Amino acid sequence: MVDKMDYTPLRIPLGPVHPALKEPISFRVTVRKEEIVDVDVQLGHVHRGIESLAESRNLIQTLYLVERICGICSHSHTTCFTQALEEIGGIKPSWRALYLRTLIFELERMHSHLFLLGIMAYEIGFDTLFMFTWHARENVLDLFEEITGNRIHHSMNTIGGVRWDLSLHMVEKINDSLKEMEKSIKYIEEVFQDKTVEERLCGVGVLGYNEARELCVVGPTARGSGVSMDIRRDYPYAAYSELKESFSVVLRNSADACARTEVRIFELFESINIIRTILDKLPNGAISTGISVLKLMSKIPEGETVSIVEAPRGELLYFVKTNGKEGLLRLKVRTPTIPNVLGLKPMLIGCEIADIPVTAASIDPCMACANRITVINQDKGEARVINWENLRRRGKKQ
Amino acid sequence: MNTIAILLAMVPVVFFISLLFEGIDRKIHARMQKRIGPPIIQPFYDFIKLFNKERIVPVTASSGIFTATPIIAAAAAILGASIPLASLTAETSVVGDLILILYLLAMSSVMVMVGGSSSGNPYGAIGFSRKMTMLIAYEMPMLISIVSVSLNCFSLAYYDIVSTQIRTKSLLAFTRPSMAVAAITFLLCIPATADVVPFDISEAKTEIIHGPLVEYGGPYLALVKLAKAASNFALTFLAMGLFFHLPALLGGYASVGLGAICLCLVTTLILLLLTITVPRTIFARLKIGQAFKFYWLIPLASSIMAVVLSILEL
Numbered sequence: 001m002v003d004k005m006d007y008t009p010l011r012i013p014l015g016p017v018h019p020a021l022k023e024p025i026s027f028r029v030t031v032r033k034e035e036i037v038d039v040d041v042q043l044g045h046v047h048r049g050i051e052s053l054a055e056s057r058n059l060i061q062t063l064y065l066v067e068r069i070c071g072i073c074s075h076s077h078t079t080c081f082t083q084a085l086e087e088i089g090g091i092k093p094s095w096r097a098l099y100l101r102t103l104i105f106e107l108e109r110m111h112s113h114l115f116l117l118g119i120m121a122y123e124i125g126f127d128t129l130f131m132f133t134w135h136a137r138e139n140v141l142d143l144f145e146e147i148t149g150n151r152i153h154h155s156m157n158t159i160g161g162v163r164w165d166l167s168l169h170m171v172e173k174i175n176d177s178l179k180e181m182e183k184s185i186k187y188i189e190e191v192f193q194d195k196t197v198e199e200r201l202c203g204v205g206v207l208g209y210n211e212a213r214e215l216c217v218v219g220p221t222a223r224g225s226g227v228s229m230d231i232r233r234d235y236p237y238a239a240y241s242e243l244k245e246s247f248s249v250v251l252r253n254s255a256d257a258c259a260r261t262e263v264r265i266f267e268l269f270e271s272i273n274i275i276r277t278i279l280d281k282l283p284n285g286a287i288s289t290g291i292s293v294l295k296l297m298s299k300i301p302e303g304e305t306v307s308i309v310e311a312p313r314g315e316l317l318y319f320v321k322t323n324g325k326e327g328l329l330r331l332k333v334r335t336p337t338i339p340n341v342l343g344l345k346p347m348l349i350g351c352e353i354a355d356i357p358v359t360a361a362s363i364d365p366c367m368a369c370a371n372r373i374t375v376i377n378q379d380k381g382e383a384r385v386i387n388w389e390n391l392r393r394r395g396k397k398q
Numbered sequence: 399m400n401t402i403a404i405l406l407a408m409v410p411v412v413f414f415i416s417l418l419f420e421g422i423d424r425k426i427h428a429r430m431q432k433r434i435g436p437p438i439i440q441p442f443y444d445f446i447k448l449f450n451k452e453r454i455v456p457v458t459a460s461s462g463i464f465t466a467t468p469i470i471a472a473a474a475a476i477l478g479a480s481i482p483l484a485s486l487t488a489e490t491s492v493v494g495d496l497i498l499i500l501y502l503l504a505m506s507s508v509m510v511m512v513g514g515s516s517s518g519n520p521y522g523a524i525g526f527s528r529k530m531t532m533l534i535a536y537e538m539p540m541l542i543s544i545v546s547v548s549l550n551c552f553s554l555a556y557y558d559i560v561s562t563q564i565r566t567k568s569l570l571a572f573t574r575p576s577m578a579v580a581a582i583t584f585l586l587c588i589p590a591t592a593d594v595v596p597f598d599i600s601e602a603k604t605e606i607i608h609g610p611l612v613e614y615g616g617p618y619l620a621l622v623k624l625a626k627a628a629s630n631f632a633l634t635f636l637a638m639g640l641f642f643h644l645p646a647l648l649g650g651y652a653s654v655g656l657g658a659i660c661l662c663l664v665t666t667l668i669l670l671l672l673t674i675t676v677p678r679t680i681f682a683r684l685k686i687g688q689a690f691k692f693y694w695l696i697p698l699a700s701s702i703m704a705v706v707l708s709i710l711e712l
Contacts (some may be wrong), residue, residue: 012520035687093481123604125595125683131431196596196682268653354685357604 005396009037016179022119023342025365027173027348034352039345054331062328064155070334070366071152072115074313075101075108078157083237084307085159090298095239096285097161102239104147105154105309106271109138110181113220113271116364118366120261120348123357124200126145127180127188128327129191136184139177139335144339146170148398159296160172162287178272181203185272189265190356203260205347205359208255218336219314220267221363224260231310238309239278257355257362297326303328312334313364337366399542404488408480412623415443416479418632419667423675430679441627448620456613458518466542468614468621471506475625478502479632482639484558489571490693491557496544499636504537504691507631510622510661511600525609528686529600535690536590536597539697543583545578546704547704548683560639563646571641576707581641583701588637588695592630596681634670638662642669 009030024045030038050069054062066077079101085094086093093101114137121129139150148154148164156162178393191197207217212225222229230249232240248267252259289296302324308317314336321330340363421438428435437443452703461692478499485492507529515526547570551559563570571581590597601609638644645658646663684692 010520010523012524121682123601125598125604126681127595128431128679129682135432194682196684199629199684199688200682310422351683352601354599 001024003230012132012353023366025360027360029348029353029356031228031353031378032305033380034354036351036353036356040225040342043071043341046104051333054256055328057328058326059159059300059322059328060293062331063157063159063373066331066333067153070335071365072112072259073108073311073313073316074153075156076309078107078155079238080307080311080318081320081389082159083159083213083309084305084318085300085322087238087305087307088264088303088322089159089296091296093158093161093287094287095267095283097287098166098239099278100159100162100166100287100301102196102243103166103275104144104162105238106274106278107140107143109153110138110271111267113268116142116361117192119361120201120257120358121192121197123361124197125338126197127260129188129197132184133188135365136181137185138186139181143174143177144171154222158288158390159293159300160291161286164286165287171282174275174279178275182269185265185268191260191266198258201261202254202256204257204351204355206256207254207343211346212255212263212343213344217340217363218339219310219312220260220263221340221343223250223257224252224263226251228331229315231308231315237306243277244280245275247271247274254394255387259356260362270323287389291344300324300326313337313366317373335366337363341353401484401488401490401492404692405480405484408484408487409476410485412476412479412628412631414661415663416476416627417445417624419631419670420627421441422667423687424669426671427675427679430675441623445620445624448623449616449617451616453616453618453706456517456519460516461519465618467509467516468618471509471513471625472621472628473501475506475628475632476508478506479628479635482632482635483659485555485557486560486639486662486689489557491555493554493560494502494550495556496554496559498688499632500541503629503632504533504627507591507593510625511610511635513618513622514612514616517613518609519612520590521606521608521690522610524606525612525634527598527608528606529606531686532590532600533692535585535693536697539583539693539701540587540591541703542607542698543580543587543704546642546701546708547581549705549708550574560643560646563643566687567646569642569644574707574712576712579700579707580704581637583697583704584682585669585673586697586700587693588633589677591633592674593626594674594678596677596684598678598683598684599689604684615689618682623627630670630674631666634673635662636664638666638669638675677698 009032012029012031014027014029016026025041026045028042030042050065054065057065063078066081067074069077079270103202107273114133118133118137121133125348144154146150147170148156148314156164207221207225209226212222212227217225218229228249228251231237232247233244236244247270248272250263277368300322302322304321305320306317306319308315310316316336317334319330319332321328323329344360348356351359363371418438420441421436421558425435425438455464455589467674481495481499485495489706547559548554551562553559557569566573570577572578593601603612611619611622639662642665643662645661
């Protein structure tokens with residue numbers, strides 16, 4: 001009773017525009033003193049209608065469209081999509097193409113993880129570490145630019161292979177760059193063990209093993225909670241079936257923000273290992289089928305398939321249904337942020353206000369990827385989110 | 399009369415030096431982070447730009463308090479910095495001016511806090527409660543360390559303490575163990591007073607969007623920033639005079655006059671870099687509980703130790 005009299009709960013709106021959140025997401029946080037008692041997570045501020053847009057375009061156009069779903073894991077999206085198309089069309093890319101795909105994939109993982117580690121440092125007010133981490137990330141971006149011509153949207157994948165080959169000179173360059181990056185990542189790892197960093201990350205945003213299983217969280221968020229899952233190992237795609245010996249799945253059991261950060265740091269070293277193996281084992285051969293992609297596209301029959309890859313943030317799933325006339329009947333994208341964002345509520349309750357940004361960042365959310373339909377009736381001023389049931393009912397009607 | 403004229407003349411000097419020191423601090427901070435950083439006179443550009451902007455007072459704010467507090471904060475901070483500078487220039491001691499200086503500096507941060515919480519923004523309110531907690535944490539050890547200094551020099555006047563150092567040709571911090579402990583305590587309190595990482599909890603940008611400053615913009619923000627720069631300068635200048643009055647080592651005529659004051663300013667800059675720039679480069683932000691615990695465990699204990707040692711005349 002006394003407790004209730006003393007502190008009336010204060011409702012704080014966090015977002016959709018907030019300097020701690022890189023993308024629009026809204027938290028309605030109820031706090032008593034500094035402790036969080038309830039959280040209401042709201043998405044839907046950056047819905048772009050990409051799935052619907054994809055249905056009105058042809059397959060090649062869609063390939064470039066899905067790349068724009070996310071700026072950080074653009075290669076994961078195109079890999080997942082081309083894989084699905086290749087499965088439907090029965091096209092087998094050469095091993096060299098698959099290896100190159102995997103190479104870009106792992107470079108992208110490094111770039112994404114370094115990006116997030118920088119954000120984590122920024123959220124806890126450690127600007128110096130943030131600058132150092134992003135300094136290391138520049139190396140990866142430079143490599144991307146030299147290999148593919150673009151820093152962010154690489155457009156590396158095409159149906160039946162990849163678009164750019166790797167010269168011997170480039171292999172050396174990547175090796176040199178890896179050496180440099182390994183050094184700076186080791187330094188970053190040391191700084192992350194600093195006492196003040198530890199105090200801000202350890203025991204913050206705990207998501208236990210059982211809760212993680214129940215909410216189906218994926219990727220480093222799940223691995224930080226001790227759930228051993230990695231699509232690269234469980235359902236190998238691209239060249240991962242041949243690279244099984246060169247990496248291990250990083251697991252941590254403490255289930256807090258610190259564990260998720262550690263998982264990412266050690267995955268960087270695993271990625272370096274994978275890239276070195278790829279550069280060693282890179283087979284000879286053509287990088288694509290040699291047939292024009294427009295011809296290949298017209299040969300893809302009607303069919304449907306599910307394709308999954310392990311994006312830097314976790315499991316990325318595509319359901320692709322082609323219409324046999326160079327177009328799509330249905331494209332369904334399930335980005336890793338959709339399951340991970342559900343984990344935020346149990347993570348945040350019981351924490352302090354100071355922990356909100358770092359907890360939200362620790363799942364590496366990518367809002368633009370995760371937004372689903374919100375219908376806003378402007379006259380009445382009410383917002384309504386169309387849920388799964390509604391969508392299914394609509395789907396059945398059509 | 400003469401003293402008051404000198405004091406007034408010090409106001410533009412403090413304005414200039416404090417913004418210049420902030421610029422140097424930002425530049426060196428950037429260099430330590432492998433960045434190029436802004437030009438050293440960037441704070442002046444910021445100040446002028448902000449002053450030319452529109453004045454916005456939120457409808458939820460109690461407008462009188464909201465607009466008056468930045469002016470009082472800036473005035474208090476500049477006055478707090480001018481008094482020690484003026485008493486050093488005029489070589490006069492005013493009884494009890496140490497208390498006035500500390501009061502003015504506390505006044506400056508309290509005014510920013512009150513102005514922020516009067517804005518009606520919940521982040522301002524959280525910033526207020528956090529800053530209040532921090533104030534309780536760091537103000538106590540700071541005052542106690544000053545008490546131990548005055549116990550040692552039998553005076554509460556800034557210039558008396560400086561002249562003691564000139565007379566004995568030594569830096570107060572290195573004369574006795576009690577003074578060394580007091581100096582360390584005082585320096586430990588500076589980052590919290592200046593609201594820099596790891597103790598920028600009340601203004602945590604990524605958590606509560608600069609807390610009390612969230613609704614301020616235009617000329618008001620310029621004044622708040624000036625107040626911060628001036629109070630940082632005042633604190634480090636105070637620390638320099640009380641514990642590390644370097645010209646005292648030179649002795650004779652070299653220990654007073656314009657040259658001596660320049661040397662004092664250089665020492666102040668070094669202290670500012672050590673107590674503000676370095677911590678904000680090498681640490682992550684603490685949480686309010688952790689910061690409070692730190693201040694009540696280490697600086698408070700050491701300040702009490704300093705008092706006990708000075709009573710024992712060690």
